[in-house]
Amino acid sequence: MNDSLLTHIDEKNQPGMVDVSEKLITHREATASSIVVLGKEIMKLLTDGDIATKKGPVFQTAIIAGTMAAKNTSQLIPFCHPLPLEKCKFNVNPIDEERVEIICTCKTSAKTGIEMEALAGASAAALTIYDMCKAASKSIVISETKLITKSGGKSDYNHGE
Numbered sequence: 001m002n003d004s005l006l007t008h009i010d011e012k013n014q015p016g017m018v019d020v021s022e023k024l025i026t027h028r029e030a031t032a033s034s035i036v037v038l039g040k041e042i043m044k045l046l047t048d049g050d051i052a053t054k055k056g057p058v059f060q061t062a063i064i065a066g067t068m069a070a071k072n073t074s075q076l077i078p079f080c081h082p083l084p085l086e087k088c089k090f091n092v093n094p095i096d097e098e099r100v101e102i103i104c105t106c107k108t109s110a111k112t113g114i115e116m117e118a119l120a121g122a123s124a125a126a127l128t129i130y131d132m133c134k135a136a137s138k139s140i141v142i143s144e145t146k147l148i149t150k151s152g153g154k155s156d157y158n159h160g161e
Contacts (some may be wrong), residue, residue, distance in 0.1 A: 008060065017079045023111040028152030032118035034126040034145040040097050041134050058132045059092040062125040066090055069124030070106055070117040075079040075118070079135075083110045086122060094118065102126055103148070115150045117158075 010016055045051045053059040067088045073081040087107035095101050104113045106122035124144045133140055150157045 006077045015079065017081065018112070020081060020111040025109055025111055026152045027107070027109050028112075028114045028150070029105065029107045030113065030115040030118040030150040031103060031148040032115065032122040033104070033148055034122040034144065035095070035143045036097055036129045037099050037104065037129070037141040037143060038127050038133060039137055039139060040127070040141070042133050043094065043097055043100075045136075046094060053132050055132050058129055059100075061132060062092060062128040063090040064124030065128040066102070066104055066121040066123075070104065070121035073117045073120040077116055080116050081110075082114050083114060083117060085113070085114075085117060088117070090125060100129070100152070102129075113150060113153050115147050118150075119145065120148060122132045 008135065039106045042051065046097060048058060055061070068088070069076065070088045071085050074080040085106060085108055087105070088104045090101045091101075093101055093103075101124045102122050104125065108114045108117075108118040123142075123145055126145065130140050130142060146159060148159045
């Protein structure tokens with residue numbers, strides 16, 4: 001059953017990349033976030049905006065990993081088109097005494113969207129924080145990975161609206 005909303009399935013129910021050859025190049029931007037529940041004990045280790053571990057600074061390393069994931073999204077997600085990433089910016093901020101929020105914003109000028117790159121970046125950064133802190137706690141939770149906004153292309157999106 002082919003649902004027209006499922007753009008990666010053709011009329012014969014076969015998976016494939018969306019044909020973007022006829023689309024126009026437009027400026028596109030997307031922001032995604034992920035929440036990491038570290039717990040109070042790990043959050044107490046936060047000093048000067050980061051957590052120092054034997055593996056290195058947690059948030060700085062997460063930003064590098066997230067940037068690498070955003071740049072390589074088409075290698076991680078089978079039907080994503082390779083995109084020229086023109087900007088990839090991260091903010092990692094404590095929300096409260098237990099959680100941090102990762103916000104990833106990506107920009108490109110291309111024929112197709114950039115939201116998967118922003119989501120991949122936020123996700124990889126969250127996984128990196130988990131990896132670097134797991135020795136201190138096995139109860140870390142990654143939650144609420146979501147697209148916040150996207151602009152450019154066929155439709156804009158704002159999670160808050």
